[in-house]
Amino acid sequence: MTIRKILVRTPVWLLLLSMSVLLLFPIVVALLGSFKTNLELTTGATLFPAEWQFKNYVQAWNQADFSAFTFNSMFVAVFVTVGTLLVASMAAYAVDRVAFKGKKLFILLQSFTLFISIGAVVLRPQFDLMVSIGLQKSLWGVIIILISAHATAFFMVVGFFRGIPRELDEAALIDGCNFYSIFWRIILPLLRPALAVVALFTFRGAWNEYILPLVFSLTRPDLQTLPVGLASLRYGAGAAVENQLMLAGACISILPLLLVYIFANRSFMQVTAGSVKG
Amino acid sequence: MRNNRIGAYLFSFPSLFLTLVFGIYPIIWALRYMFFDYQGFGTPRFIGLDNFARVARDTEFWHSVWNTFIYAGGKLVITLPLSLILAVILNQKLRGRHLFRAIFFMPTIFSASVMAIVFYIVFNSYNGILNQYLMKLNIVSAPIDWLGASFAMLTTIIIAAWGAIGNYMLLFLAGLQSIPDDIYEAASLDGVNPVQRLWYITIPMLGPVLQMIIMLAITVSLKGYESIMVLTEGGPFGKTEVMYLYLYKLFFPLTTTGTSVQNIGYGSAVGFTTAVIVGLVTWIYFWVSKKLNSIY
16 A cells, blocks of 8 residues: 555656746746856856856846836836726626616626737727827826726626625615715725735736837837836847846846745635636 | 615726727727728728738738647647646645645746746757756757747747646636545545546546636637747747737837838738637637537
8 A cells, every 4th residue: 555655646746846846947047047147147057156146136227227117117017906906896896786777788898808809909099099198108008008908807806796795785874874985984995805816916917017018118218117128138239138137137027026926825826716716 | 875876887987988998999990990001101091801801811920820829739738738637636635735836826927028038048049048957967969949940939838838837727726626525535435546537537527617727728828929029029930920929010010020011901900810710719619619528
C-alpha cells in the first residue's frame, strides 16, 4: 500500500513542482533581473545579480519617465475603479430591487456588450466622440471609456445583491428611509466586502489596460501609462535596448499587484471562481 | 419603495447612457462605414458590398485567420488538459494545495503587455535569458531563434498558455467542487484507478461546466492579440499575425513596421467579418458538443 502510494504521489509532486518553476520563472527573472546590469542580463546566465543595482530603478524612475507613467496609471486605475463601482452598483440596485419597464431589455443590453466584440474597430468612434467633447487630450477620455465597459462588474454586483435580504429594505422603509437613503445607508455598507472584490478586479483591469491608453497617447506621449510606456521601450527609436531598464519598468508595474496578491489572493480567485457558479 | 420607478430609472441611467454611447454606438458606426470607402479624411463614398468583396480576396487577412486558429488551437491544447489535471490534483486534500493554487493563479493577474516585455527579454534570439541557460547547460550549441520565422508562433502560444493556465485551473476547481464526494468513495470501493476516475467520473460529471469553460476559452483565445502586438507586431513575415491584430493595424497603423495604411471603411468590414467568424466558431462548437452529449 505505501509503495503504491509513493508511486502515485511522486509524479503528482513532480508535476506540481515543475509547473510552479515554469510559471514563476518569468516573474523571478523580472524581479531579480531588474537589479542586474545590462551586460549581466545579456550574457550572465546567472539567477542572482552579482551586485544589486538599485540605481536601475532610480534611472527608470527619473530618466525613462516611469514616474510619469506610474502617476498616469494610478490616476486612471483609481478613477476607473471608483466610477465603475458607482455606476455598476447603482444600476444593480435598480435592477435587483425594483420592477420597472425595460428591465429585461437593460439586462439583455449588458450581456450583449459582454459577448459581441468587433475588436479595435470601436476605438476609432470612441476616440472621435472624445474629440467632439474635447477630452481626447487628457486621461479622462480613457477613464470614461473604461468605466463604460462595466458589464462584468454590473453582473458581479447583481450576484452579490442576492445575499442581502429584502426584509432589510422594508424595515428601513418603515423606519423612515427612502429609496435613496436605503442605498447609501443600508445597501452600500452591507455590500462593502463584496465591492472590495469588484474593486480589486476593476483596478487590476484598468492598471493593466494597454490598447486604449495606447491609442489615446499616440500623439500625446505625456499620457502614456505604465504598459504603454514600457512597450514603447521595446521599439525605442534608435536608442540601444537597455534590458535592465525594461525589467525595472516591468517590475514597477508588477510589484503593486504582486504585493496586493500576496495578502489578498483569495479575493482575486473568488472573482474567477464565482463566474462559474453564477 | 418597491415600485419607485423614477428612482430606478435615475439609478440605471448612468449605466445605460455609457453603454449606449460607448458600447452600442461604435458598433452601429462600424455597421454603417463598412459600406463606405473612407480612409479617415475627406468625404466617405458609398460603395455597397465592395469592401466585403475585397475581404474575400484579401489573402493577408485569411492568412491571419489561419494563424488565429493555430494560435487559439495551440493555446487550448496546452492550457485545457494541464489546467484540468492541476485542478483535479488540487481539489484533493493535499498538503500545500492553497499555496499551489496561489502560485498557479499568479500569472493571470499581471498585464499581458508588460509580461510580453519580460518574455521578450527571456526569448530574445540573440542574447535572451532562455538561450543563455540552454547553452550553459549544453542542451543546445547555438542560440535558438525563438522569435524567428519558424519558432515565433510556438513562442507566442507558450506565452499565452503561461498566462491562462491558472485561470482555467480555477474555473475547473469551481466546477469540481460541485461533484459530490460519495461518487468517488463508491468508485474507490470498486477499485477504480485515478486515470479511470478522471475519464469516467470527473469529466462526464463536469458536463455543462466543462462545456461552458471550453466555450469561454475558445472565444477568449480567438480575441487575444495584446501580447503578440508587443512581442512581435505580427512578424516576422506575418507569421504571428492574428486577425484582431490585423484589424487593429487597419485603424492604427504601427509606425515601426509601417506596412499597413489606415482604412476605416475596409477595416469596419474586416471587423464585422472577424466578429462573424468568432460567432460561427462558437456556434459550431456549441452544436458539436451538444451532439456529442446526446451520444453519451
